[in-house]
Amino acid sequence: MLCNLCPRNCSTDRDVKSGYCxxxxxxxxxxxxxxxxxxxxxxAENGSGTVFFSGCNMGCVYCQNQDISHGAFGKEITxxxxxxxxxxxxxxxxxxxNLVTPTHFTPQIIDAVKLARNNGLKIPVVYNTGSYEKAxxxxxxxxxxxxxxxxxxYMSEKTAQKYSFCADYPKAAKAAIDAMVKQxxxxxxxxxxxxxxxxxxxxxxxxxxxxxxxxxxxxxYTTYGDDIYISIMSQYTxxxxxxxxxxxxxxxxxxxxxxxVDFAVxxxxxxxxxxxxxxxxxxxxxxxxxxxx
Numbered sequence: 546m547l548c549n550l551c552p553r554n555c556s557t558d559r560d561v562k563s564g565y566c567x568x569x570x571x572x573x574x575x576x577x578x579x580x581x582x583x584x585x586x587x588x589a590e591n592g593s594g595t596v597f598f599s600g601c602n603m604g605c606v607y608c609q610n611q612d613i614s615h616g617a618f619g620k621e622i623t624x625x626x627x628x629x630x631x632x633x634x635x636x637x638x639x640x641x642x643n644l645v646t647p648t649h650f651t652p653q654i655i656d657a658v659k660l661a662r663n664n665g666l667k668i669p670v671v672y673n674t675g676s677y678e679k680a681x682x683x684x685x686x687x688x689x690x691x692x693x694x695x696x697x698x699y700m701s702e703k704t705a706q707k708y709s710f711c712a713d714y715p716k717a718a719k720a721a722i723d724a725m726v727k728q729x730x731x732x733x734x735x736x737x738x739x740x741x742x743x744x745x746x747x748x749x750x751x752x753x754x755x756x757x758x759x760x761x762x763x764x765x766y767t768t769y770g771d772d773i774y775i776s777i778m779s780q781y782t783x784x785x786x787x788x789x790x791x792x793x794x795x796x797x798x799x800x801x802x803x804x805x806v807d808f809a810v811x812x813x814x815x816x817x818x819x820x821x822x823x824x825x826x827x828x829x830x831x832x833x834x835x836x837x838x
Contacts (some may be wrong), residue, residue, distance in 0.1 A: 566649040567617040568600035575619035577837030594639030628660040678721035693725040776818040
């Protein structure tokens, strides 16, 4: 069967060879462990049970996880093993199952979550995506995903094409996030402040692109108001050779980040998260060493 799960529509038979995403139909992951560096309502006290899938349908030039996204490092596992991993993370007291870069394994994830729930999985499932998604793919996750954690990377088609080779990203991301919000409704938290349901949209501020970040935040806030949370991220770190993109070959400045945050505050945004301190550090990138696989 030809794969057209995402807007790339690469029409690859992934039973035979890898698609644009660099992987076949065989589930492949690089790490499954408690993760403490997500938003406070996701990692909370015990950590988020994070599963990093190999491959990616975006291929951003600045990706912090290039070994697994571009290089597709990881180990192939069965659907049954993936369900076991979910239960193992729950046994480690994870607050949720956090699926990172899951788009190209959506059908397998649906089956694995169903199997795990039949065997006792009770914690929320988080879908952590770059948002280069088809709305129908999100709709297929209605009975699988509780919390969506999408990026909104670009408002400009030109920027999207330059850094991720997908000029249609803004249109696709808007439709995907709209499907997410319609599916979950407003955010719901438990008594300890851990999210159980809803959408948190991440906005990564890129160097020299503060205006675009502000456009994204304004669009999200005017469209969804307090029904979603917006996470304004300062963690951009050039971890690879970006000589061909000198304008983003640096961390963002505190002034750039403050400019975006001040804009959000003036806009009236209250449901949000900020990143401070040493977020823009390679030490915050977990080792992809097959832990928990």
